[in-house]
Amino acid sequence: MTSTTLHQIERACADLARNGHAITIAAVAEHAGISRSTIYRNPTLRAIIEHHQQTTPDGSITALTDELATLRQAVQTLADTVRHHDAQLRRLTSG
Structure with a gap:
């Protein structure tokens, strides 16, 4: 996993939250241009998404x-x- 991937995931979560969309693994993967399997296999990426799911107002x-x-x-x-x-x-x- 690269820092670019982390940045893409962070950016996707922020964009989805700002636009009022649900932060799901499928939505983040699509927005970031990363496969869902990459996210599911990587606990760090899942943790980032879970953090954004919990902190989204x-x-x-x-x-x-x-x-x-x-x-x-x-x-x-x-x-x-x-x-x-x-x-x-x-x-x-x-x-």
Whole structure:
């Protein structure tokens, strides 16, 4: 197994996850242009795929809604902090 093969498997898993596709050995093999038997025979390649299967975020509407709410709160907190710092700078430079 070469580092190119590892890179192809990693890239295929990332691409499939980003595009909302299931990460299966068949899908990864097809996307990477590698035979399924190569993946099945190599425990390292299988481990990479299994890792990506476990860490791929839930794509459900509920999970996306929760993530969006979290991001909105983070942006609001950041905006509040910027406004606070801006006010402090105005006070410091005006007097």
